Amino acid sequence: MSHTLSRDVVIINELGLHARSAAEIAKLAQKANSKVWLIRKKERVDASSIIDILSLGCPKGSKITLEIDEESDINILNKIVGLVKKGFGE
């Protein structure tokens, strides 16, 4: 495994990471070559799983960290971060 790349981001949409937003992250993460991780309060889950993301229960205002294992997934990481930053366009 190469050195990890991670980005911190705050959930700004009113809804938090709920069914629809989680589904959007999962869809993107599923396209990655390697793992994309979503971390909140030391809990670390696989971002390609909507069920895993939901299990974290992130409301508006929660700080999360997104992490990738492979540098080649940097575009996907950026896309997810962008999505979170613009509040999933909600």
Place this chain on the structure above:
Amino acid sequence: MLDTNIVELILNGIGTSPGICIGKAYLVDKEGVNVVRKYFIEKENLQHEIKRFKAAVKKSKDELRLIIKNSNEELRQQSYILETHVVMLKDKMLYGKTIETIEDEGINAEWALKKVVSNLKSMFQNMSDPYLKERAADIVQVSDLVMEKLVGAEAFNIADICKRVILIAYDLSPAKASQIQLEKIKGFVTNRGGRSSHTGIIARTLEIPAVLGLDNATEIIKNDDIIIVDGTTGTVIVHPTEETLIKYEERKIKYEEYKAALARESHLVSETIDGFQLPVMGNIELPEEVVSVIDHGGDGIGLYRTEFQYLNSSVFPSEEELFNKYLEVVEVIAPKPVTIRTLDINGDNAIAHVSNYDEVYPALGLRAIRYCLQNPGVFKTQIRAILRVAAHGDVRILIPMISSYDEVCETKRILNEVADSLDKEGAVFNRDVAVGIMIEVPSAVTMADVLAENVDFFSIGTNDLIQYSLAIDRENSSVAYLYNPLHPAIIRAIKHVADMAHEKGIKVFMCGEMASDPIYMPILLGLGLDELSMNPQSIPAVKSMVRSLNMGETRLFIQDVLKQTSATAIMKLVQDTYGSILYDKIYHE
């Protein structure tokens, strides 16, 4: 051998749609899924078993896609739920885990899926967040879909029901509900759900008897059991005795005769013997219900609850979405009036299904106009849609939960601001919309004279007014018996509001449950209500009662009512004076 099947069983739930039906039970979920067998798969056949599972997932996915594509207007707002289900189907926690379990344990796909789902279910059900707890239901719905495909086509398919049955379900998912051929359904019985659930609304709209919230109906009732559903009382009788069957057959006939008689008269004017007209309007939640209001002879929409679009979405609805929904209602019922009540919930909670902080007393918390004034963006979007739709028909705005004069001023300021900006944009709209307020907080009753000078009409919401005035939480079963519309304090409050309104030259309406019970008509007429609004099914009975009364007499009668000191005494007085009119109509059997 003792055959327990012949014992008559009476179950009590929430009667969400009135009427009686007798027929065979048809279980839509669980049955097929619960009888899943476990068997081992030979190592060399494991890949085939996995393929069988993958095929079932693919079929489910195609089915969901098709449902999304074919969704009609009503169900489109739910399609995001189905989209989420599509993603969930391939989720590694579900999809990956099941394949892993098949491989690791060498078991059949059905059993592996069942095992994975029950683990996930318990994980979600242990969460404290109510929204996340509910996601367990999503996972179950998704897995049921796959299970149906695995078990085979003969398991169950709602769309294929070919006899008229009473549907028994744990809960009806939006995907399932959209497939039902409703003409095949005599009645609904579900474990979950209440008056305002999706199933409840569908049942009322279609006038199919329904008893929901029975907890364990799907465990007690078996396929093809003979059952009686009494949606008026909320009773379900399983394995009825001969005697019970006869009793309910008679009741059913009486009820239908009564309904038919009312229906025949429902298009007559709602006018007392001495010529006083009391318009009887319908309360609606979905645009589809407008038809029901018209069918039942409603004189317009007295309360259009607008929360539904916020509840069934993960995002705030756009102005266009709101406008289109409102337009449907306004166009269908035109030229009759439509009273649109602005958002009556805490929008953030509704949209996110989670609160930022738990309110100890939500009924006393941030909701309705309070929420709207704190979130002017959300409020303005709705007002814009309402003012625009007002150009297409007779529209009134109704503001809920007003508790002070300041709130009225602030609301009017926002209304003007929105109208000005629409004007500037050159939009088609109507700024001369009647603006009324709900009278449901005791402070609004006390301030009625001041408020009446600043609004165009009052609408009394009895449900909340009673709850707030008598300090009773209706959900709390230990005090619910104290909830009584005939409490002298309530009668006096209504009188004060009506008197103040008339003194200031505005009209006073009522849209709470009290307005829907014919027995209260002598009182409401006597108190001087100018218009009533209720669920569409109650309109014919109320109209029929109004036509049997004499306004002048009720004016005198109310003087006696006001002298009474208890709800019991008032009820007795009403029954003694007017009960016979109702009994003659077989209102109470």
